[in-house]
Amino acid sequence: MDYIDIVKPSTFADESYLRTLTKHMRQHDPVPYIESGTYKPFWLVTKHSDIIEIERQHLRFPNTIKSALELPEVERQLDEEGPMLRTLIHMDEPDHKKYRDLTRGWFMPENIKTFEPRVRQIAREAVDRMFESGSELDFVRDVGVWYPLRVIMMILGVPAEDEKLMLKLTQELLGNEDPDMQRDDDSDDGGQSETIAEYFAYFNQITEEKRARPTDDVASTIANAKIDGRLLDPLEAVSYYVIIATAGHDTTSSALAGGLLALLEHPDELRRVQSGNIDMGLLVEEAIRWTSPVKHFMRYATEDYELRGKSVKSGDALMMLYPSGNRDEEVFDDPARFVADRRPNRHLAFGHGAHHCLGHLLAKMEMRYLYEELFGRVNRIELAGEPRIMESNFVTGLKTLPVHVTAQ
Secondary structure (H helix, E strand, C coil): CCCCHHHHHHHHCCCCHHHHHHHHHHCCCCEECCEEECCCEEECCHHHHHHHHHHCCCCCCCCCCCCCCCCCCHHHHHHCCCCCCCCCHHCCCCHHHHHHHHHHHHHHHHHHHHHHHHHHHHHHHHHHHHHHCCCEHHHHHHHHHHHHHHHHHHHHHCCCCHHHHHHHHHHHCCCCCCCCCCCCCCCCCCCHHHHHHHHHHHHHHHHHHHCCCCCCCCCHHHHHHHCEECCHHHHHHHHHHHHHHHHHCCHHHHHHHHHHHHHCCCHHHHHHCCCCCCCHHHHHHHHHHHCCEEEEEEECCCCCCCCCCCCCCCCCCCEEEEEHHHCCCCCCCCCCCCCCCCCCCCCCCCCCCCCCCCCCHHHHHHHHHHHHHHHHEEEEEEECCCEEECCCCEEEEEEEEEEEEECC
């Protein structure tokens, strides 16, 4: 078993192998030093408690602009030219809290509650369209990607007619390692620079419109926000829009579809859900644990540190491997089994500490309403083909989920 496989995008598209590999690591070497020859060496953190230990010390282990595993040539470009995007996941203190606070109120419980009627309606419409598509469909392409996208665009306050553009750009940005998802481009970065240029062209116009005619939405908040007395510059504003538009729908889509696949693979649990005796909130949490759409974030030691007997040196990189932490046998009973009403469920899929996902409450509300609509109206649902996962070592999930459905 080769530990360097953990850097390969294809490893994360093979769930069975990923689980076998990470289980072996947790049992035999939970903090291995990975020298792949392709990426810079790093410490791989596979245990639940170790991930928490590192993430709660965000000043000792900041993430920097290199928040995800990058090829050496990309890291050199970041050092020399800076990032093409600088989002919340690329920030440390004192910037991180300042920028996070700009929109934090939008995602607090009292404000999330105001979205409930509209999100329920969007969920109903999504299931309506699913049944209108016929008995055989691709849940990811026909339902999973569109439902969370429509929700986040409603909250952002950008035109619904631009959904296809936002989906295209998001899939190109996050799927640039997957042959089916990447932009059709011959450039060295797989078309990333062109995709980001399109984001800038689109969202710079949104900034102009929202500054001229602000409305009650997140985009207006970003466009008119001030940090240290000044409006956000184009890099800051566009980066903020992008992290909300992408993280606000792609990860939710992955958890939704992945949770459904897990139920199809665990028919006893599916029957329990369809009986109506399962708390949908617990089902949502288990779907999120099971899928862990964000596979890793990087952290960097600012001083020497000992972790499970390993000597981490100042400047060393550490990868927090969330799918492994979320299957830690010391934390979860029978972690390799999908349990629809698992309790407790202390998963780390939203991160931990200062960088805990800002939109976690919205994501869980969206998933709950879609599942309530789906399982409240479907009579039978089963696989109609081979599901496929996007190749990426950063953020990934199902790219196809063929199903056969019949309504009640």
